[in-house]
Amino acid sequence: MVDPARTLRPPVRFRPRISLLPLRFRGYRLLIIGQGTSEFGNAFQLVALPLLVYSFAGGARALSLVVAAYGACRLAATPLGGVLADRFGAWRVMMAADIGRLLATGALAAVAACQVESFFLIGVLSGLVGLGAGLFLPAAWAITPSLLPQEELHAGNSLNQTVNFAAGLIGPGIAGAVVAWLNPAMALTADALTFAASAVTLLMIGRGQLAAPAKDVAERASVPRNFTGLLRESRLLRIVLTVTVAANLTMGGMTRVALPSLATDDLGTGAIGLGGLLAAFTGGALLGGLISASLGDLRSRGYPAVFCGLLMGAAVGLVPFTGLWGAVLMLCVAGGASTVLNVLIITGIQKNTPPALLARVMAAVTFCGLAVFPLSVIGVGAAVNAFGSRVVFVATGLSLLGAFGYALTRRELRAM
Known part of the structure; x- marks a missing residue:
């Protein structure tokens, strides 16, 4: 006798090959390139910022305050990012966040290049970078469904995670080499350029290319x-x-x-x-x-x-x-x-x-x-x-x- 509960349970389908179908969609393809590049650049700041603080004779306490400024601003900005993205559109919030992080990271690179020994300034600029990260995160997750059809959303999220983790795995080694061979200022400059690259990909996507939500989801939006x-x-x-x-x-x-x-x-x-x-x-x-x-x-x-x-x-x-x-x-x-x-x-x-x-x-x-x-x-x-x-x-x-x-x-x- 067939168990009715078993027949009603939705099957789990496994494809032996990775689905690259989401990459057919230009907007999503540009998004994943921009986010992967930005994630790769984050490794440069993770490596360069501690070495910058230590090069100014700052110890673990100074570094912890700088990192805390980043984390606190990112945490505080995350709910705000969600509200702003729903009100003004995820694309606009992501663009503003990328431009803001580009300017703040560029200022950090200038601080490093000019040897401005101000932990307060470094902390403020790190906080601004964290603020941009908090604004960007919910908007990035919210924009993906507008770039892909519903049936490709799972594969798209998977590819996004794969690319980001690959960038996070490769980035620290290259960032360490850049800091060792050159200096923290060059590494922070490279990080700033990755935010610029992310902003460029958003410009190429354009607000006009965002798709309307699927009908069944749109109907639920009324209440x-x-x-x-x-x-x-x-x-x-x-x-x-x-x-x-x-x-x-x-x-x-x-x-x-x-x-x-x-x-x-x-x-x-x-x-x-x-x-x-x-x-x-x-x-x-x-x-x-x-x-x-x-x-x-x-x-x-x-x-x-x-x-x-x-x-x-x-x-x-x-x-x-x-x-x-x-x-x-x-x-x-x-x-x-x-x-x-x-x-x-x-x-x-x-x-x-x-x-x-x-x-x-x-x-x-x-x-x-x-x-x-x-x-x-x-x-x-x-x-x-x-x-x-x-x-x-x-x-x-x-x-x-x-x-x-x-x-x-x-x-x-x-x-x-």
Whole structure:
């Protein structure tokens, strides 16, 4: 006898080859080129800014304040970016953010070239770069559905993630060479030029090429009219935001604090080992983008997304108990699972959110992920000092298992 529940469950289709069909669409192709170039340029600032601060005899405290200025401004600007993108259009917000970051990064390059030893000025300019990043993020996620047909949206999000992770994997090595052979000013200039390249691709896309939303999505846009109403009516959105907060409670602190402690104190591998562990997670995330791109346009994303979350939790919890090579493997698995999870959730949100509110919804999801980062770092730092890094990895694994175990019990998410 055939199980009716099994016949009603939407099939998960897997394509053995990566779908490159989204690249047929000129607007999307330009978008992914611009964002990949900008992501590649971010590595130059990540490498050059600390060396610039240290070259002015600034220590870890000065660097932490500069980085905090960037993070605080990015966090504060993310909700604003969602509101502005929904009100004035994602294209305009992205263009303004790119031009703003171009000017601020160019000013940082001038500070480095002219040897202006002002940590306050460096912090202000870094904050402006963070402000642009916060404005850009929700608008970038909101513009993608207007550049692709609905059936190619999943593949488009997957390719976007793949390109960004590839740029993030390649960028630091090249940026380090530029700083070592030349100087931080040249690296920051290169970063500024990548923002210019992103702005040029947006100009080439043009506001006139943005497609109208799909009919079924457009019809849902009539109600509700604002984000508060949507949050009140959509249990799916409330579940996604709750799971996002719970899943990120210790993830940031784990990667920034517990992982360096594990590499140096527990595994005894030092900086080289830490670099390898970080590269394993990033490499796994890149592989996850390729895997995600191989999936078809799923009719249901809930079950695969929850499975990826549970897999990530199990892998993270096992990291400190498997030796160096086992830790590399587990972090690779966790990175891959996280990318597939993100693509599934983002695509589901894009397809189930009225276009007029999409940027604000993406801003809310991004904000929930970023807002817990400072608390995560502080809490994990205290936990590592008191109990050691292994406890943090176990706690992170359990929090991920708990978050996605809860998600598994929610019908709205399972049916997404």
